[in-house]
Amino acid sequence: MTxxxxxxxxxxxxxxxxxxxxxxxxxxxxVDAGDADAAARLWATDGSYDVEGWQMxxxxxxxAMVSSPSHQSLVANGCCHFIGPTxxxxxxxxxxxxxxxxxxxxxxxxxxxxxxxxxxFMLQRIDDRWQIAVxxxxxxxxxxxxxxxxxAGLAGQRAPALDAGAT
Amino acid sequence: MTxxxxxxxxxxxxxxxxxxxxxxxxxxxxVDAGDADAAARLWATDGSYDVEGWQMxxxxxxxAMVSSPSHQSLVANGCCHFIGPTxxxxxxxxxxxxxxxxxxxxxxxxxxxxxxxxxxFMLQRIDDRWQIAVxxxxxxxxxxxxxxxxxAGLAGQRAPALDAGAT
Amino acid sequence: MTxxxxxxxxxxxxxxxxxxxxxxxxxxxxVDAGDADAAARLWATDGSYDVEGWQMxxxxxxxAMVSSPSHQSLVANGCCHFIGPTxxxxxxxxxxxxxxxxxxxxxxxxxxxxxxxxxxFMLQRIDDRWQIAVxxxxxxxxxxxxxxxxxAGLAGQRAPALDAGAT
Numbered sequence: 291m292t293x294x295x296x297x298x299x300x301x302x303x304x305x306x307x308x309x310x311x312x313x314x315x316x317x318x319x320x321v322d323a324g325d326a327d328a329a330a331r332l333w334a335t336d337g338s339y340d341v342e343g344w345q346m347x348x349x350x351x352x353x354a355m356v357s358s359p360s361h362q363s364l365v366a367n368g369c370c371h372f373i374g375p376t377x378x379x380x381x382x383x384x385x386x387x388x389x390x391x392x393x394x395x396x397x398x399x400x401x402x403x404x405x406x407x408x409x410x411f412m413l414q415r416i417d418d419r420w421q422i423a424v425x426x427x428x429x430x431x432x433x434x435x436x437x438x439x440x441x442a443g444l445a446g447q448r449a450p451a452l453d454a455g456a457t
Numbered sequence: 458m459t460x461x462x463x464x465x466x467x468x469x470x471x472x473x474x475x476x477x478x479x480x481x482x483x484x485x486x487x488v489d490a491g492d493a494d495a496a497a498r499l500w501a502t503d504g505s506y507d508v509e510g511w512q513m514x515x516x517x518x519x520x521a522m523v524s525s526p527s528h529q530s531l532v533a534n535g536c537c538h539f540i541g542p543t544x545x546x547x548x549x550x551x552x553x554x555x556x557x558x559x560x561x562x563x564x565x566x567x568x569x570x571x572x573x574x575x576x577x578f579m580l581q582r583i584d585d586r587w588q589i590a591v592x593x594x595x596x597x598x599x600x601x602x603x604x605x606x607x608x609a610g611l612a613g614q615r616a617p618a619l620d621a622g623a624t
Numbered sequence: 625m626t627x628x629x630x631x632x633x634x635x636x637x638x639x640x641x642x643x644x645x646x647x648x649x650x651x652x653x654x655v656d657a658g659d660a661d662a663a664a665r666l667w668a669t670d671g672s673y674d675v676e677g678w679q680m681x682x683x684x685x686x687x688a689m690v691s692s693p694s695h696q697s698l699v700a701n702g703c704c705h706f707i708g709p710t711x712x713x714x715x716x717x718x719x720x721x722x723x724x725x726x727x728x729x730x731x732x733x734x735x736x737x738x739x740x741x742x743x744x745f746m747l748q749r750i751d752d753r754w755q756i757a758v759x760x761x762x763x764x765x766x767x768x769x770x771x772x773x774x775x776a777g778l779a780g781q782r783a784p785a786l787d788a789g790a791t
Contacts, residue, residue, distance in 0.1 A: 297464055297631055304471055304638055315542035316611055318557055319575070322597055323607040368598035370557055370573035372541055374706055375649035390652055390704055392728070392735075394559070394573050396598050401559075401570040403735040406704035406728050408653070430656055431702035431730055440657040444650055464631055471638055482709035483778055485724055486742070489764055490774040535765035537724055537740035539708055561726070561740050563765050568726075568737040 306380045309420050310387055310413055318373045318391075324365040326356035334414060334421040341427045343453070368396030379446030383415040388443020390430070406430045410439040410449045424449060473547045476587050477554055477580055485540045485558075491532040493523035501581060501588040508594045510620070535563030546613030550582040555610020557597070573597045577606040577616045591616060640714045643754050644721055644747055652707045652725075658699040660690035668748060668755040675761045677787070702730030713780030717749040722777020724764070740764045744773040744783045758783060 313332055320328035330353035333339065339346040339355075346352050355361060372392040379386045389409050394401040412424040426449045428436035435452040442450055480499055487495035497520035500506065506513040506522075513519050522528060539559040546553045556576050561568040579591040593616045595603035602619040609617055647666055654662035664687035667673065673680040673689075680686050689695060706726040713720045723743050728735040746758040760783045762770035769786040776784055 294461055294464060294628055297628060297635060300635055300639065301464060301467055301471075304635075304642065305467065307642065308471065308474065311542065312544055315544050315556075318541065319544065319555055319607040319611055322557065322575070323604040323611075325604075325608055325611075328608070328611055365604070366599045368573070368596070370559070370597050372557055372559065372573070374652065375542055375645065375709055377646055377649050377653065388653055389649075390656065390706055392704070392706065394570060396573075399571075401573045403570065403728060403737065404733075406702070406706070406730075406735045408656070429702070430704050432700045437657040437659075437699070440653040441659055441662070444653055444657075444659075444662055461628055461631060468631060468634055468638075472634065475638060475641065478709065479711055482711050482723075485708065486711065486722055486774040486778055489724065489742070490771040490778075492771075492775055492778075495775070495778055532771070533766045535740070535763070537726070537764050539724055539726065539740070542709055561737060563740075566738075568740045570737065 303380060306385065306415075306420070307378045310378045310380070310385055310411075311376045313413075313420055313422070314376050314387060314389060314411065315373055318371040321356055321361070321371050322365065322369060324356065324362055326353045329353070329356045332422055333425075334416055334423050337422045337424065339422075339425045339427075340452075342429060364395065368401075370394040370401065377444060381446070385411075385413040385415075385420065386443060386446045386448070387411040387413065388440060390440075391427070408436040408439040408443075410443045412449060426452065428452065470547060473552065473582075473587070474545045477545045477547070477552055477578075478543045480580075480587055480589070481543050481554060481556060481578065482540055485538040488523055488528070488538050489532065489536060491523065491529055493520045496520070496523045499589055500592075501583055501590050504589045504591065506589075506592045506594075507619075509596060531562065535568075537561040537568065544611060548613070552578075552580040552582075552587065553610060553613045553615070554578040554580065555607060557607075558594070575603040575606040575610075577610045579616060593619065595619065637714060640719065640749075640754070641712045644712045644714070644719055644745075645710045647747075647754055647756070648710050648721060648723060648745065649707055652705040655690055655695070655705050656699065656703060658690065658696055660687045663687070663690045666756055667759075668750055668757050671756045671758065673756075673759045673761075674786075676763060698729065702735075704728040704735065711778060715780070719745075719747040719749075719754065720777060720780045720782070721745040721747065722774060724774075725761070742770040742773040742777075744777045746783060760786065762786065 333349040374390040376389040393405040414423045438450040500516040541557040543556040560572040581590045605617040667683040708724040710723040727739040748757045772784040
């Protein structure tokens with residue numbers, strides 16, 4: 291006989307992982323639709339996003355990035371932020387996730403791959419909803435920061451401190 | 458103490474989402490193997506597939522598309538229909554799912570990305586099996602239809618009406 | 625009233641599928657970080673990996689491949705082994721999984737897609753942990769072996785015997 295409380299705990303773990311995978315999978319469709327509200331709400335109010343050392347320090351900053359003329363012109367030209375499958379490690383109300391991602395841009399009658407990156411996420415359950423506390427991305431161009439993000443993510447560990455200038 | 462009926466309901470939700478993600482993830486391998494039977498059975502008998510305004514109106518139409526000389530020559534040359542992670546919203550015996558996808562074709566000693574698209578799925582549980590009722594795809598080239606599909610999909614809403622000619 | 629034992633069985637199935645999807649999703653980040661330990665531990669001690677007829681016959685062989693100068697120079701230049709969503713079929717302590725994958729390499733100011741492949745996995749639960757027993761990959765260039773891997777994987781069947789020389 292299996293205990294219902296133990297089943298509930300295991301089920302909750304699967305639901306947490308589902309929620310986090312779903313949240314991260316939502317990022318690509320949100321930014322490729324140019325939907326700043328949908329993208330920003332994935333972050334905590336004070337959540338951060340560090341792309342190649344460029345720092346966004348809040349949900350409002352993510353909203354501003356998606357709303358910006360440079361992002362909106364990418365959307366108008368045709369872009370695809372393609373997210374890979376996520377490896378998630380949940381510990382209570384905190385979680386770490388890692389995935390790779392591609393950014394494709396329309397070019398002639400097809401698309402070219404502009405970026406291929408490592409992504410490390412630290413998430414928190416806030417107000418009963420998972421939210422991104424820290425996202426750190428580095429392009430896969432041989433820089434050790436990208437490798438450190440992947441290793442830490444697979445191990446379920448916090449993002450390593452990276453040089454702001456390290457791309 | 459957790460109630461077993463409530464656990465069963467939550468578990469069923471996860472199983473439904475798993476079934477739908479698995480169904481959509483099967484599409485790429487099925488069509489890249491040129492397997493018309495495997496691809497067609499993902500659709501309901503009267504399920505539809507609208508690609509850039511080109512209308513397939515039944516499971517038989519999907520079967521005919523995969524069997525067609527143009528698709529089979531794509532397979533013979535080497536192609537990859539690469540599906541992204543799916544965001545699924547289940548409501549009883551209906552569901553909405555959204556994902557992005559790439560189509561790559563062999564070109565010289567590598568592959569080029571021919572298409573990058575938004576995909577919106579409306580699914581129904583029929584005969585105790587999830588089946589695609591309506592799939593709508595639009596390429597990410599700046600057209601508002603693609604963005605509307607992504608937004609509706611993330612919100613778990615029905616596919617918007619799109620111009621047949623809108624690509 | 626739902627029986628707790630039946631719930632436990634269904635939950636275990638979802639956990640198994642989660643474990644296997646997570647294992648396969650870990651491959652890309654592990655090899656793109658050049659982390660031979662993380663990649664090798666996905667395989668059983670005597671697990672095999674057949675890429676285009678090139679045979680690795682053990683966990684140690686996979687470790688050696690990731691540690692090799694040719695793989696490490698790929699990592700130093702910038703590469704991305706991008707894994708698609710996995711279709712998993714569990715039968716007791718055995719499982720079959722199938723997915724497509726891309727390998728991208730840095731080229732100028734972007735990336736080019738070097739390979740697009742079909743991947744078939746046979747897994748075993750060993751020491752209470754899922755491990756890869758047999759992985760077989762063939763590039764999607766029209767060769768029938770790749771199609772046979774995809775069809776067998778979707779059907780939850782063992783990998784077909786392929787010519788060593790069939791690429």
